[in-house]
Amino acid sequence: MEVAVVVVGKILIIQVPKIYWIAYGKKCTEKKCKSDGETYKNKLKGKLQEAPRTIPELIGTADTCDLVQKYYKHPNGGGDVSGKRYPCTNLSGKVKRFSDTLGGQCTYNRIKDSQQGDNKVGACAPYRRLHLCDYNLESIDTTSTTHKLLLEVCMAAKYEGNSINTHYTQHQRTNEDSASQLCTVLARSFADIGDIVRGKDLYLGYDNKEKEQRKKLEQKLKEIFKEIHKDVMKTNGAQERYIDDAKGGDFFQLREDWWTANRETVWKALICHAPKEANYFIKT
Template structure:
């Protein structure tokens, strides 16, 4: 939303797509720049670069359509409110130009405040171009599942620039390729939940692996409880509690895991 926040409502009506694409390209470059560090520290994460781009693409779509739920702190909220006001003004001007078009009154006439239907149609018409912009500088990356093609049974993965291969004899790069994601039509709160759950499970897996290393090592006869007791010698029912010589680390990591 970096570029979107600077939209000038007095002259940007015809340049809206350009500004949205500039924002998408800026966001794509930012993700691509920081991605190598993410990949090094999160090799087991299913969210590789195409998925991360798809999430940002969907966020841009929500902003354009007036569906964005994120406001952040008071300063960020002020910027988002200003952006939403500017977008309403721009789509109001587009709405005004469309009022004499056949069918426009029926489709858009009832909404003269937020222009939700007009914004939805604008996004649908331009989403492929925005995807091209956000993936402009990306090369050789897979999307997380098969989404290219008209049928689920024959769908394939993207192989380059997070875009689907041309299937109809059209020239590559002509923007005729299918956008490989529909994240922009998944409710934002569900996308957030999925992202949170993925991050939670990834961190939990790493902590569990560390726990196993510190508490269970059968080659070294290490079998510790979370309280630091040696499970091979401790008999709880008889009140026999034996602190393991090498079980202190297990106790520490268990406390960290619980917190």
């Protein structure tokens, strides 16, 4: 397999042919996705229409983009009448998307897998990752069901996609040699959202305030998955698969399976504002 190594600013990007990812995805569909986790997929699969039960006007809405938008704007919905739960709150009027104002975040105290005490070794967080639209997840109700969690994650994804679609073209005008295409940038944010949901996020934050927000978000998700864990453990056979998850309080296996069950819906929310050609998933 041929790969290309490209340097964008101070960021090293390894490009892999798209056909490889298509082939890999097909292999995953045929083999990996038929793993033991599939047994509990129906139990973990969220249904957006069942999430806003306190908002009768949304129950009959089937389209993902339409439902998330109405949920955000409704007085009793996820956006909050004062706008305090706007997913891109940390971006509003502060730092432009793809801005290099903060520089590359490559130090060991900002990237989890970087070598402790050595800033010359490790990974860097791309400029896009420094300002992910996930603010609403920090204030999500910890008693949320799998349906409500999916709706909140989709709300974050929808506004993340809109932010990228809005600011990417401006970034592209001044970075013609950028190795990224719109669909690739969307796919990377999709992966970042997946990392956050699964408890695998490597980005620790660029200052103490941001680090506290990262910790707060992770704690919220742990509490939510604790509730989901209680529910799914009532399913026959789930005890063996998820019994160890409760010991550490991280619920990694459960979170992995939840993401597998709901990622397609989250992707639909992410590309609500994207042009059709930006759709990264190809039917086979």
